[in-house]
Amino acid sequence: MAEKIMVKGNEAMAEAAVRAGCRLYFGYPITPQSEFTEYMARRMPEVDGVFLQSESEVAAVNMVYGAACTGHRVMTSTSSPGFSLMQEGVSYIAGAKLPAVFVNVVRGGPGLGDIQPAQSDYFQSTKGGGHGDYHLIVLAPGSIQEAVDLMETAFRLADNYRVPVMMLADGMLGQMMEPVVFPEFVKLEEINDHSSWALRGADGREPHKVTSFDIDPVRLEEMNTETHKVYEKIRSKEIRFETHDLEDADYILVGYGTMGRILGSVVKTARKQGIKVGLFRPVSLWPFPYDELKKAARGKKFCTVVEMSTGQMVEDVRLSVEGSLPVHFYGRTGGMVPTPDEVFRELVRLIG
The missing domain is CATH 3.40.50.970 (Thiamin diphosphate (ThDP)-binding fold, Pyr/PP domains)
Incomplete structure (x- = not known):
């Protein structure tokens, strides 16, 4: 090895x-x-x-x-x-x-x-x-x-x-x-x-x-x-992406790069508390996996995009799902990194 x-x-x-x-x-x-x-x-x-x-x-x-x-x-x-x-x-x-x-x-x-x-x-x-x-x-x-x-x-x-x-x-x-x-x-x-x-x-x-x-x-x-x-x-x-726990999910988190990795922790926390959430992580940002994300989002209640910005990839996510479900955004900017805890709190807030 x-x-x-x-x-x-x-x-x-x-x-x-x-x-x-x-x-x-x-x-x-x-x-x-x-x-x-x-x-x-x-x-x-x-x-x-x-x-x-x-x-x-x-x-x-x-x-x-x-x-x-x-x-x-x-x-x-x-x-x-x-x-x-x-x-x-x-x-x-x-x-x-x-x-x-x-x-x-x-x-x-x-x-x-x-x-x-x-x-x-x-x-x-x-x-x-x-x-x-x-x-x-x-x-x-x-x-x-x-x-x-x-x-x-x-x-x-x-x-x-x-x-x-x-x-x-x-x-x-x-x-x-x-x-x-x-x-x-x-x-x-x-x-x-x-x-x-x-x-x-x-x-x-x-x-x-x-x-x-x-x-x-x-x-x-x-x-x-x-x-x-x-x-x-x-x-x-040349489409590349990764998914986790989407099969039975009610909600979907979308993030790329290290933010996508952080969202993996959020998914684990949510699952332990009985919240069925899954992750979609684009690896190729161009070409963006529009069709694949659209398919993954079917049957979900809403999608939340998390970025270390004021919201950029969220536009491609909205194009992907074509209005089939609500798309929310959560982001930090200026070098601030969203933590798993704060993203989880935001997810709970959106679920209501």
């Missing part, structure tokens, strides 16, 4: 990225994810990779853009204000149909905010924070082990669909320590062959062209149409 190792979340995600084949990392330190950057500075030379601390997040994302053109596994990590600065570059990467992985360890906002955990970047991540019609695949781990397990998935999805992928964590996940089992290293020679489009030298063939630009609106529309065909394929194949 594989050995469990006690690791901080940021460092665990960084090591998982290395084992997933990432050999190019560009980033800029920002709390509460700075350990990620520090770890990569130490680790990349050990695996013949490239680490470069950029002068800003704007520079980092454009380094990712250039490196992604080569088809090698590349990533950056940041926290909320830093990801805001990256938005133009993210749009360019999506428009150029390039694979790259982003990790956002979310902190309280808006503005400079604070360094405490939050989930207030949901809209930015899932609705496209930059300009134009594009999407990121967004994965939201609920534990350090799940973050480790999803890292290779993130790189594989980026490669398979030639899209940027976001790992959306929060300050709590980044800073906590838990025992994890790391996967084996992927074999670099078995990673997808990108020779049909990557920029790796044109000796003996026609040069490849990687761009998001076309001055002809007809051709640009054709480019966008082809990209959205890929998005439709992702919607049909």
Whole structure:
């Protein structure tokens, strides 16, 4: 049996990225994810990779853009204000149909905010924070082990669909320590062959062209149409979610990331007191599991969404259930984390 190792979340995600084949990392330190950057500075030379601390997040994302053109596994990590600065570059990467992985360890906002955990970047991540019609695949781990397990998935999805992928964590996940089992290293020679489009030298063939630009609106529309065909394929194949105790539930709690994990404790408490409540935890925030949540909500009396924000994912939950049952919201913001006890009290209050 594989050995469990006690690791901080940021460092665990960084090591998982290395084992997933990432050999190019560009980033800029920002709390509460700075350990990620520090770890990569130490680790990349050990695996013949490239680490470069950029002068800003704007520079980092454009380094990712250039490196992604080569088809090698590349990533950056940041926290909320830093990801805001990256938005133009993210749009360019999506428009150029390039694979790259982003990790956002979310902190309280808006503005400079604070360094405490939050989930207030949901809209930015899932609705496209930059300009134009594009999407990121967004994965939201609920534990350090799940973050480790999803890292290779993130790189594989980026490669398979030639899209940027976001790992959306929060300050709590980044800073906590838990025992994890790391996967084996992927074999670099078995990673997808990108020779049909990557920029790796044109000796003996026609040069490849990687761009998001076309001055002809007809051709640009054709480019966008082809990209959205890929998005439709992702919607049909890459839905991820987790459920607990929904079969006989009267009520349903919905939360993602570490908030979804906290709700698992609420479900256990409620069940011990005879309250039949279940949990639906989206793991893919884009594509969002609309149909799956709609099915899970059938026959329930109401749904309560809990977030570390003033309410963002709750809109997708309401779209999912299409008015078939009441959808309530409970949230804390500014870095405040709802506790299991206060969520349970809110649940009891709603039941009346």
